[in-house]
Amino acid sequence: MSAPKVVTRDEWLAARVELLAREKEISRAKAEVDARRRELPMVRLDKEYKLTGPDGPVGLLDLFEGRRQLIVYHFMFDPAWDEGCASCSLMADNLGHLVHLHVNDTSLAFVSRAPLAKIEPFKARMGWSMPWVSSHESDFNYDFQVSHDESIAPPEYNYKDADTLRAEGLTYLLTSEGPGVSVFLRDGDDVFHTYSAYARGLDTLLGTYHFLDLTPLGRQRYVNEFRHHDRYDEATGHSCH
Known part of the structure; x- marks a missing residue:
């Protein structure tokens, strides 16, 4: 993935404020979904x-x-x-x-x-x-x-x-x-x-995903492409679907 384009500080701020409005929409939608999850019926x-x-x-x-x-x-x-x-x-x-x-x-x-x-x-x-x-x-x-x-x-x-x-x-x-x-x-x-x-x-x-989502390069790999944390220096590692 390529790096973002270079702009002036004012252009960056305008884009950031526009994105912030969208982020707030998603936060409100998530809060609504969380509330509905808490209201789900249950089974004995x-x-x-x-x-x-x-x-x-x-x-x-x-x-x-x-x-x-x-x-x-x-x-x-x-x-x-x-x-x-x-x-x-x-x-x-x-x-x-x-x-x-x-x-x-x-x-x-x-x-x-x-x-x-x-x-x-x-x-x-x-x-x-x-x-x-x-x-x-x-x-x-x-x-x-x-x-x-x-x-x-x-x-x-x-x-x-x-x-x-x-x-x-x-x-x-x-x-x-x-x-x-x-x-x-x-x-x-x-x-x-x-x-x-x-x-x-x-x-x-997955906190790792949420941290990576803050970065320009994003997640970079699917969850089943991660290895055990003691295997990153090996050529291959166990994976699953």
Whole structure:
């Protein structure tokens, strides 16, 4: 991408003020969408999911850690892989200190279908500390449309069924893992699903993108072109869709 054209300070200021008006329009539109997201109805979860954490079996309720809200990031890590998805790793690298969520009565946890025996060494390699559990022997990933196997459940991703995915050339999603985020609310021991997002809906989680969007050269690469942060000096690195 070429650099912007060179202009006078007055010309730059006029262009900047014009863009500021557009930025404010988008900010107002986002605030409206955020409000509508908060107003979405919710669904009670009647199924008890058996997950595995570092200290043994856990349920979805345990991931709240006593708080009212839970955000689950569906980290792509197939049981057959030796390491987690590079794109999801970029998102993990963008996490701030979780205390800022905790003081707002919100917990965050990663869930992957890989067994904990693969998750734990990869997590240590990346230097992460977020809660991360395995859904290896659970329907959790399939119920929230981030793992796809037609022999287990009808594939669906980003609210598109198998026929739509095929028609759009997204056939790889019929047999693969996909990233996502889901949000839950707790009322006592009752857990409710309030929101899930997938694909480009996850861009809002990527601080790296938002910083790059401020620059003239922009993002420069798609999310699946990023590597694990310890692989940038290698010729190739693991990537995923």
